[in-house]
Amino acid sequence: MDLSELEPVERRSTAAIVAERIRTAIMRGTFPPGTQLGEVELAARLGVSRGPLREAMQRLVAEGLLRSERHRGLFVRELDAADVRDVYTARTAIERAAGLLLLAGDRAAAAERLTAALARMEAAADDPVALADADHAFHAEFVAASGSPRLRRMADTLLVETRMCLAALQETLPPAAALISEHRELRDAVRAGDAERMTAVLEAHMADAVERILAPEPSIPPAVPA
16 A cells, blocks of 8 residues: 555644644743743743643753742743853754755755845834844754755754843844844855855854943943042
8 A cells, every 4th residue: 555645634732733833932022031920821822731731841941941849830941141152053054064954955945045045134124023033033044945854953943042041131223234244144155055165154153143232331420429
């Protein structure tokens, strides 16, 4: 019996859907770092029983987005400077690997996907929240276009942690024009099949992000005595 024409039916569990909702809320800062998540309130808000909710939250603990404290409950992880550097080190490694796969595959198709993602960034240039979402989507598309499901799974978690870094340690993005230009360079490197340029742009982009996130806030000069 030939079953080659049949495609699997994608069915997502309630726990997977709940995990995605909470993950998105963490990414958007609805649940800031350090927030305690209460089961009763969350279950009521999401309209689910506590069983799937607990399973979802344990998934997020395994992903490193939540931490469990004995006898206290679950909290959104707080990220320090070492965490920020580690997140971006891991992202650089994953996105470099994804980029090399892109260059070894259908570069034209990958460049087309990145061009569409870049257009969404350009359209969101005047809205910091929408621009952050579009930036996130560009990098997700960059890894997804590589065709590696494992790189994509790892990148998805790291992209959420990236948004947590921004929310925890700095509330401003780089100027929209500069941010879009960096992503355009990355797209162009993929289109040209230039591995050296792609790697250099990617590494510089990540290093600049770390520097911006960890930059000390401007000090307020002391008041001049009257």
